[in-house]
Amino acid sequence: MSDDLGQGWQRPDPRMLLVYPVKELGRFLPVVIGVLVAGTASGGPGTWLQLLGIGVPIALGVLRYLTTSYRIAQGRVELRRGLLNRHVLSTPLDRVRTVDVTAPPVHRLLGLTSVRIGTGTASSDEDDHLDLDGLPAERARRLRADLLTAGTDSEEQAATAVLDLDPAWVRYAPLTSSGLVLAAGVLGLTSQVVDSLGGLRVDARNLHDGAGAWSLWVAVPLGLLGLVVMVALLSIGGYVVTNWGFRLTHTGPGRGGAWQLRRGLLTTRETTIDDERLRGVVVGEPIGLRLAGAARASAIVTGLDRRESGSAVLVPPAPRAVVERVAGEVLRTAAPLTAPLTRHGPRARNRRFTRALGPALLIATAALVLTALADLPLWVPVLAAVGLPVAVLLAVDRAAALGHALVEDHFVVRSGSLVRRREALEVDAVIGWNLRATWFQRRADLTSLVATTAGGRQAVSALDVPEDAAVAVALAATPDLLAPFLAGPPD
Amino acid sequence: MTEQIQPRLREPSQRVSPRARLMWGLGAALEAGALLVVLVVVGPAGGWLPLPWWALVPVALGAVAYAVVVPQWRYRVHRWEVTGTAVYIQTGWWARERRIAPMSRIQTVEHAEGAIARLFGLATVTVTTASAAGALEIDGLERDRALALVDELTLMADSVPGDAT
Incomplete structure (x- = not known):
């Protein structure tokens, strides 16, 4: 497959000549503005400065285009970039775990995309990521198909749609806490901007008089109502921007295929997750969603960069029945999500x-x-x-909420009230067990049973399991692992 | 489940070095001492401590108990065991934690000697897996034993194929 892409190095698409300089201008924006202002103020030699201020970033952008190249050859993906500091990134094809295709607004206008090749690196350094920026959308799709089927012979396969976003689900957006987070962010930013602009001078006496005319009993509920409306609007906006066009599809055979996830209003984001990397599902029910009969779901994926755990969303806030159907299809069995649990x-x-x-x-x-x-x-x-x-x-x-079970080779756990979660993790993905008990827990013969794993939140924990039941379920899940450490029957 | 007797986990077989008690004791004594110095010397001198003198008595008693009792307690809890297929450890004092990881999922084996540990010729062996929640740490091993254990674990982990995720 990699042979028909050729041995040689390739540049990004020429259309990136439009993107890079704009990016560089953005990065140098403070300097550019400073130079422009200084130039206009002084006149004379300032014009040269102005030209320099705009010309240097544009030249840098063009240089970036000229110095960036990539190739896929001899079983490796290689990326070269940098003018003064040459930087070559290279990874074997069989280490490729995820391929994310994103298209920020400018890219979208030009029909381009940016491809991030994920190898599950723990590095948070932006320079250590294999980003092929500036591929035409069509080529990016082909590249993704090539990379993810490396080693197998599967041809183009029809994708089966598992979930398409229903715009009516926007009604669940205000019931999550994301609106609060957004509102806090907006308030924080506003106060900073206001502060840096010299601060808003509020005349306390004036305010007091104004409020006095209204009376506290009107002003406080009105203020609260305004806040609630603002938070609701923000969360709806957030929901639409991230989840617009949400579509979950599956390609390839039952197992050994891949899940594809596409979403985003302005920046579209396409994530692909190999079947074999998808090891479990978390159905989350924050209290607001739970009361409205809704839920959301995310996947436990091994090999996703930890920073990108957000891209493993499977179902945005949606009716519970939809979430259960999709999660069941992803797990290939609905039992872990519906089976009764052993109570604690x-x-x-x-x-x-x-x-x-x-x-x-x-x-x-x-x-x-x-x-x-x-x-x-x-x-x-x-x-x-x-x-x-x-x-x-x-x-x-x-x-x-408390409960756990072992259903069809999945370790299932439920807990929580404000944020209730039901987690189902494939037994094969359990790396080890932690049993933690404080002195109080030991007195009550309880223990917290934690199955550690390489994906998602790194662990699936069952709270306050009776000691006997905890050992029994861990033993049933991984008999070979626990058997040597069992005590003989008590005398 | 039926009415039969449920299996239980036993404790790991190996204890850590008895000198670990002294090491933990010294560490705890240094912490407690620092707290007392702050309360007795720096506080009154700076004049910001509103505590009456008698309130220091229970604090001092608590600090002494922390430095004397907790290391003993810890020593009774800390245990470890390595078999051909798995590593099993037990740590903690108030909260007891047991961790089991299969040999096939071990990613790195680390040997460390802290400043206090070196005074007592002790070392720590840490075994990590692909899960951030699953590191196994054996504190207070004799240095030679720790080095031998690291070699043994590295060999055994290497002989198992797979990428440990």
Whole structure:
């Protein structure tokens, strides 16, 4: 396959001559603006400076184009770049684990893409990534197909669509916490910009008078409502920008094929995950989604760069039935996601209650004592007391979530309340077991059972499993591993 | 599950060096000592410590207990075992952690000697797997034994094919 791409080195597409200089101009933007301003102010020799200020970045961009080349030959992908510091990256084809095709807006206008060849490197240095920037979209697709089928003879195969985004699912966006994160980001940025522009001078007395005319009872709910609307709009915007055109397809035979994932409104992103690298599924139900009967799912993929774990999303927030169908198809069996779980019993339940109620009680007591001693306003202990029923609800819900099972060669675990998760990990992908028990847990004969793995969050943990059950499930999953370390029957 | 007796994990067979108690004790004593120095000397001198003098007594008692009791406790818990197919360790004191990793999934074997450990001729052997959550660390081994263990583990891990993910 690699032979028909030729032995020689290839340049990126000539259209990149338009992209590189723009990029360089962007990188030098502060300098360019400075030079332009200085030039206009001084006049005379400034014109030369101005020309230099624009010419140097453009020249650098052209040089970048001329010094970048790649080739696929003799079973390796090689990338050369750099003018002064020559940089050659090279990787064997059979080490290629993922091929991501992204197209930022400028690339898209020109019909170009950027191909990142992932080898599961732990390096976070941007220079150590094999990025083939500036391939025409068609060639990028062909290259991806070539790279990922290296070693096998599979021809062009029809892709079967597993999931297409339904725009109506946008309604679930405000129920996740992503809107809050975005809002915090926007607020932070705004305050920084305002600060750097000399700060917003708010006349406190003025504000107070204004609020006084409105009365606190109107102003506070109105402010909260505004905040809620803003967060909802932001999360909807975020959902649309990242997930627009979301499409999950599978190519190739049942096993040994690959999953392809495409999404993005402005920057389109296409990720490909080999079947053999996809080792499990996580179905997440943040409380908002759970109450609305929705969920989302992501894949546990080994060999994905840790920084890119976000690209393993399988289903954006969507109705639960859809999530279960897709996750079931990805796992090739729906059983791990629907089968009943082994519950962790009353002792685990008690621990959830002590863990939730303990801090709440402590805070309530402290608030009471402090109010009596230091006469705090009365709403402090009232607010602290509200924490108690909330803690009870949380404990009930958390206890109800706990469960684990071994279903069709998958280690399945469920836990959490505010962010409930059901994780299903292939037994073959379990690297080792950690059993952790604090003194309190040992007294209750409980332990936390953690299956470590090379993908996703690196571990799948079952909280507060009765010791017997923990050993039993680990033994059933990996009998050869645990058998030598079992104690004889107690006398 | 039926009513039969469930199997349980036993402890790993090997203990760490008895000198590890002294090493952990010295480390804990240095930590506790630093805390006490801050509380007794620097605090009053700087004038920012609002504690009455008698509040220092339980703090000092706690620090001494930490330096004396915890290393003993740790020594009772810390154990390890290497078989032809797996590495099994037990660490911790308040929270006890048991970790099992198969030989076929070992990626690196590391030998380290901290400053305090060198005083006692001890070393730490760390075994990592492809999972960030799965490193196995054996603290407080005699240096010679640690070096032999590293050689043994490296040989055994090398003889198993696969990329350990």
